[in-house]
Amino acid sequence: MPETPITIEADSAPTVKFADFGLAPEILRALTDQGYIHPTPIQAAAIPIVLQGRDVMGAAQTGTGKTASFSLPIIQLLLAHANPSMSPARHPVRALVLTPTRELAVQVAENVKAYAQHTPLRSTVVFGGMDMKGQTVILKGGVEIVIATPGRLLDHIEQKNVSLGQVQMLVMDEADRMLDMGFLPDLQRIINLLPKKRQNLMFSATFSPEIKKLANSFLTDPATIEVARSNATADKVTQIVYKVADEAKRDVVEFLIRGRDLKQVLVFSNTKIGASRLSRHLEQGGIKATAIHGDKTQQERMAALDAFKKGEIDVLVATDVAARGLDISDLPCVINFDLPYNAEDYVHRIGRTGRAGASGDALSVFSDKDERLLVDIEKLIKQTITRGELAGFVASSGSSGSGARGEAGGERRPRRDEGAGGARSSGRAPERERGGERSFGAERGAASGRSGPYPRREKVDPWFLTPYEPAKKSAPVAVEQVGASAKPKQKIAVLLGGSPKQ
DNA sequence: AAAAAAC
Numbered sequence: 001m002p003e004t005p006i007t008i009e010a011d012s013a014p015t016v017k018f019a020d021f022g023l024a025p026e027i028l029r030a031l032t033d034q035g036y037i038h039p040t041p042i043q044a045a046a047i048p049i050v051l052q053g054r055d056v057m058g059a060a061q062t063g064t065g066k067t068a069s070f071s072l073p074i075i076q077l078l079l080a081h082a083n084p085s086m087s088p089a090r091h092p093v094r095a096l097v098l099t100p101t102r103e104l105a106v107q108v109a110e111n112v113k114a115y116a117q118h119t120p121l122r123s124t125v126v127f128g129g130m131d132m133k134g135q136t137v138i139l140k141g142g143v144e145i146v147i148a149t150p151g152r153l154l155d156h157i158e159q160k161n162v163s164l165g166q167v168q169m170l171v172m173d174e175a176d177r178m179l180d181m182g183f184l185p186d187l188q189r190i191i192n193l194l195p196k197k198r199q200n201l202m203f204s205a206t207f208s209p210e211i212k213k214l215a216n217s218f219l220t221d222p223a224t225i226e227v228a229r230s231n232a233t234a235d236k237v238t239q240i241v242y243k244v245a246d247e248a249k250r251d252v253v254e255f256l257i258r259g260r261d262l263k264q265v266l267v268f269s270n271t272k273i274g275a276s277r278l279s280r281h282l283e284q285g286g287i288k289a290t291a292i293h294g295d296k297t298q299q300e301r302m303a304a305l306d307a308f309k310k311g312e313i314d315v316l317v318a319t320d321v322a323a324r325g326l327d328i329s330d331l332p333c334v335i336n337f338d339l340p341y342n343a344e345d346y347v348h349r350i351g352r353t354g355r356a357g358a359s360g361d362a363l364s365v366f367s368d369k370d371e372r373l374l375v376d377i378e379k380l381i382k383q384t385i386t387r388g389e390l391a392g393f394v395a396s397s398g399s400s401g402s403g404a405r406g407e408a409g410g411e412r413r414p415r416r417d418e419g420a421g422g423a424r425s426s427g428r429a430p431e432r433e434r435g436g437e438r439s440f441g442a443e444r445g446a447a448s449g450r451s452g453p454y455p456r457r458e459k460v461d462p463w464f465l466t467p468y469e470p471a472k473k474s475a476p477v478a479v480e481q482v483g484a485s486a487k488p489k490q491k492i493a494v495l496l497g498g499s500p501k502q
Numbered sequence: 503a504a505a506a507a508a509c
């Protein structure tokens with residue numbers, strides 16, 4: 001496939017204004033209401049293309065302004081083309097946005113609502129975990145734009161609360177994530193209910209082979225827009241990893257949080273139980289913390305997110321439900337209580353910090369048995385992460401086996417944190433009862449020699465073998481953004497081998 | 503091995 005990459009220089013973007021796109025005055029008003037004048041690079045690239053009615057395959061992470069890049073032109077197009085439907089009251093849904101998680105759906109819906117506030121267009125969000133009734137009333141009342149998670153949408157469809165026969169535009173947000181989560185069959189079912197003639201926009205963090213297949217099935221002659229990964233791993237984020245014994249991770253994370261004056265910290269755990277336990281542990285230590293994960297009720301999830309955003313709590317302990325998409329931005333610090341099994345997720349997680357020009361710290365604790373994960377991560381981000389040492393702690397290497405050098409025999413090295421340039425995290429040691437240095441060795445018989453290889457995850461979905469509708473070919477437009485601000489010289493390839501290759 | 507998502 002011959003591509004003609006168009007490179008957009010980062011500093012060229014601000015010269016364009018939203019006002020240059022020919023958007024309706026109502027939309028521009030909503031934008032100026034919120035102080036938006038200049039589009040981000042992906043917006044500058046995508047908006048004109050979407051306005052042309054073309055399908056788009058966009059690779060962009062959260063924080064790049066992705067949501068506006070599809071919502072603004074959608075609103076514009078819906079405004080411009082009067083509803084051709086004979087009975088607008090019965091089948092008014094004309095644009096459908098699908099997202100993998102409920103929180104992301106809510107967030108996208110909030111944006112759409114804000115952008116469309118001065119227009120007559122109605123929008124709503126439907127997702128699981130909540131009572132069907134309220135959603136049903138709104139759907140039946142008629143809305144032009146629906147933002148939904150797939151499962152609940154299908155539920156509404158089955159109950160005939162909504163009909164999608166008039167949908168002109170479909171957006172699949174975080175498509176890669178939807179695949180990961182096994183939403184393919186649901187997507188297929190939903191798409192089969194849509195008119196054949198429609199505009200499709202698909203966004204994904206990467207262009208994996210699976211995503212390309214999905215694009216081939218669902219998109220027609222798509223323009224390809226690729227934006228550099230967020231600068232998460234660039235200079236602005238100080239990354240440090242601390243190697244500690246497994247049982248010590250909890251205390252080390254607490255130590256790190258305290259060392260940061262309890263400023264808003266997002267902590268990631270690989271498991272729901274781990275997230276709950278850690279949050280409870282922190283609370284017991286007097287830290288205002290809450291957990292967010294899939295076993296919490298939707299009310300709890302929303303309350304937790306809300307409280308964190310408002311600053312009512314200082315620490316949010318999350319599973320990967322919060323790794324992507326969520327607009328928890330500009331955090332000063334993200335901590336990985338566990339290294340993610342999926343190296344990609346590391347990038348997503350730490351992308352919560354150091355955004356929009358701010359600097360940030362991404363700290364991770366790991367133990368022997370996770371060495372392999374760290375290797376994968378460093379390979380992906382193409383850099384070696386600083387090994388940090390903690391003042392007052394001895395990070396035992398507890399080499400597999402028994403690693404008997406605990407506090408008793410082990411040499412103590414109460415080091416001032418020195419490496420880790422700019423590691424403000426070293427801060428002061430907590431003044432709690434623990435007093436001086438502690439040794440987190442393998443005294444409890446850590447990691448008993450288990451170090452098998454980590455199986456690679458590979459999911460093959462047979463459904464892929466039957467393309468929904470063969471896509472026609474033509475020269476796709478490829479747009480690349482050079483790493484914003486930092487070093488204009490280094491191109492995308494450097495930013496996270498997310499596989500820009502073909 | 504884990505997470506997410508419909509009831």
